[in-house]
Amino acid sequence: MGKDGGNNTLMKCVFCGGELQTNSVTFSYEENETYILVEHVPAEVCPQCGERLYTPEVTDALLQFTKQQIEPVRVIQVPVYEFTKIHRVVKYMPMYS
Numbered sequence: 101m102g103k104d105g106g107n108n109t110l111m112k113c114v115f116c117g118g119e120l121q122t123n124s125v126t127f128s129y130e131e132n133e134t135y136i137l138v139e140h141v142p143a144e145v146c147p148q149c150g151e152r153l154y155t156p157e158v159t160d161a162l163l164q165f166t167k168q169q170i171e172p173v174r175v176i177q178v179p180v181y182e183f184t185k186i187h188r189v190v191k192y193m194p195m196y197s
């Protein structure tokens with residue numbers, strides 16, 4: 101592999117300074133209580149805090165997508181939880197040293 105790409109600059113996370121790594125992520129989008137997931141979206145992901153960065157091309161494609169009517173590859177059920185119910189179960193645990 102040559103170094104003529106010029107597109108290989110290591111980007112740093114704006115939040116923690118971690119070195120972003122090219123990865124495949126699931127993009128989630130919500131509108132009027134309808135949740136949409138787009139799988140295998142290329143992104144620069146921070147291994148330290150999980151921050152994601154999309155290239156302008158990818159951002160553009162995702163914005164275009166949300167305006168289009170495309171058949172999903174599959175439909176999944178999404179469980180919804182109420183935090184106050186979780187909170188009653190999950191008590192603060194003492195830290196052991």
Ligand SMILES: [Zn+2]
Pocket residue numbers: 113114115116117118146147148149150151
């Ligand atoms: Zn980070």
